[in-house]
Amino acid sequence: MVSNSAGAWVSRGxxxxxxxxxxxxxAPVVELEARICDRPWRDQPKPIDPHLLTKARKELLTEGLIGEVVATTRGGGEVGVLHLSPIRRGMARSIEDAAARKRLLIARWKSWARGSKHMPNLIGSGGEAVVHQSLLASAPYGYRVLQPTRGEVATIFEQPVPGGALDNAAWLLTMDLRTQTPTTPYLVPIEVKNVRHTLYPNHWEIYQLLHKAAGLANAHPEYPVLPILVCRKAHYRAREFAKDLGFLIFDTHDQYVLPSERIDLTHFEEVRTELGFADLTITNQLNPHLVDWFSGVVHREAQRYAPRFMEFGRHQVETFAALRRERLRWRHRTVWLEELHRATEEHFGNVGSWAPSEVEYG
Structure with a gap:
């Protein structure tokens, strides 16, 4: 019988x-996760969770069975590359050549994500473009998109959005099936996190959305707020967290790149294949699965999720403000997360197992 314990999965990792x-x-860490966590590795029964792969990697580093070399690329960024250790005789040159190649590929990929005054952030903009086109296509199902021409929303109710501009936002009008009359419209703030790493409840990206949404909900509590996060991939513990706090998550399972004449398609394909980024996709068109989700799931779940956010989530502004800080140290982040879990449990009773004490995050 195959064991599904955490220890067994770490051993597989x-x-x-x-x-x-x-x-x-x-190989860099992002390649390990792309090949082992995004899809099953060889004969593994399923992909390995990133936090368990992180534990496996740390064990191997501590035991000296793998090593890591950190070097600076031509673009000025540091890239760490892992290799087997100790290096067997005759393998040093092969490892050096492979590491240099992987650093080059990572530098290319990061250049699409950084952006500059000469070129937009093609990965961030790519995700936002896909979501915007998908939201526009969902308009016949009750959405009034606040900025139909550009997506980004900096002001609502003629006031700046608390905490900074949103990637997108809309009003959602639903119908009371019994009376066939419109309900109070939902305000739907949307953030798009088109990042490679799998999002867990400890990641700052989630709290950027929640902080902004809480500010809007507190400023205008007469309108129920339904926050939505769109990302490449979220861990199931992030879904438990979303269910408890009252917001929705959609996984695209693709990392989008905005079409640009500055992208060499040969270089693009090399990044996809040699780093295992099989979901890297050049497009600015709608995602039909996201359109279906906006049109169906969001309508069905709005009346269940928005009340939780209005009842509890919107009052956690201080916590969200702390946790959205990208450079917040883990020991401090843990304190805020554990307090948030405790407060959620006290308010609602039985909640999901997403506290730091219950899982070692990746």
Whole structure:
């Protein structure tokens, strides 16, 4: 019988990392996660959770079975690349060549995500474009998009959005099925996090949305607020967290890149295949699955999720403000997360297992 304990999955993660490095000679962490966490590695029954792969990687580093070399790329960024350790005789040159190649590919990919005065952030803009087109296509199902031409929403109720501009926002009008009359419209703030890492409840990106949404809800409590996060991939514990706090998450399972003449398509394909980024996609068109989700799931779940956010989530502004700080140290983040979990449990009773004491996050 196959064991599904956390320890068993860590052991599978260790084996997968060692096999991958033996095959590739060198690989950055994002490649490990793309090949082992986004899809099953070889004969594994399913993908390995990133936090368990992180534990496996740390164990191997501590035991000296793998090593890491951090070097600066031509673009000025630091990239860490893992390799088997100790380096066997005759393998040093192969590892050095593979590591240099992986650093080059990572630098290319990061250049699409950084943006500059000469070129937009093609990855951030790509995700926002796909969501905007999908939201516009959902308009016949009750959405009034606040900024139909550009997506980004900086002001609502003629006031700046608390905490900064939103990637998108809309009013959602639903119908009372019994009386066939419109209900009070929902205000739907939307943030798009088109990032490679799997989002957990400890990631700051989630709280950027919640902080802004709470500010809007507190300023105008007469309108129920339904926050929506669109990302490449969220962990199931993030879904438990969303259910408890009263917001919705949609996984695209793609990392979008805005079409641009500045992208060399040969280079793009090399990044996809050599780093295992199989979901990297050049597009600015709608996602039909997201349109279906906006049109169906959001309508069905609004009356369940928005009241929770208005009853509890909107009152956690101070906590959200702290947790949205990208550079907040883990020991401090843990304190805020544990307090948020405790307060949620005290308010609602039985809640999900997303506190830091209950899971080692990736």
């Amino acid at each position: 260790r084996a997968a990392i060692l096999e991958l490095l033996a095959e590739q000679h060198a």
